[in-house]
Amino acid sequence: MNAKTSPSEYLVISRGQWDKDLSKQDIQDAIDQFYVWLDQHVAEGTMKTGQRLANEGRTVSKNNIVTDGPFSETKEVIGGYWFILADSLDQAARIAAENPCLNCGLSYEIRPIDPTKASAFKVMTETPSESKNL
Numbered sequence: 001m002n003a004k005t006s007p008s009e010y011l012v013i014s015r016g017q018w019d020k021d022l023s024k025q026d027i028q029d030a031i032d033q034f035y036v037w038l039d040q041h042v043a044e045g046t047m048k049t050g051q052r053l054a055n056e057g058r059t060v061s062k063n064n065i066v067t068d069g070p071f072s073e074t075k076e077v078i079g080g081y082w083f084i085l086a087d088s089l090d091q092a093a094r095i096a097a098e099n100p101c102l103n104c105g106l107s108y109e110i111r112p113i114d115p116t117k118a119s120a121f122k123v124m125t126e127t128p129s130e131s132k133n134l
Contacts, residue, residue, distance in 0.1 A: 007085040009113040010092040012050070014079040019105035026104065033100035038082065046095060050082030084110065 018027050041047035060066050086092040089112055096108045118124055 048083040052080040
């Protein structure tokens with residue numbers, strides 16, 4: 001008996017800025033196409049909506065130091081996020097590659113959602129690279 005498994009969830013992070021050579025109308029057309037594309041995928045069950053991120057924010061670090069932020073470089077600006085439901089990371093990347101805003105300067109980082117809880121005894125994304133090979 002082959003039980004079909006549920007698709008996995010992938011976080012898509014929107015990065016970058018609009019190409020400075022594009023007109024506002026070209027950018028708006030891509031945005032309008034994006035929402036049609038997103039709504040179609042949500043209706044099909046292959047995406048879940050996310051949100052745009054506001055410009056302001058805070059950065060919290062060791063010793064409870066809170067500063068204004070975020071402080072990423074311009075090329076690393078994160079504009080928003082949404083979720084793709086797919087059977088593999090490759091399939092999620094193929095879906096993200098259809099995004100009409102790619103032609104306007106934005107790029108997308110696709111990351112699998114890890115359902116496991118963090119552990120200091122397992123190699124995870126927060127594990128320092130020099131400790132990953134131990």
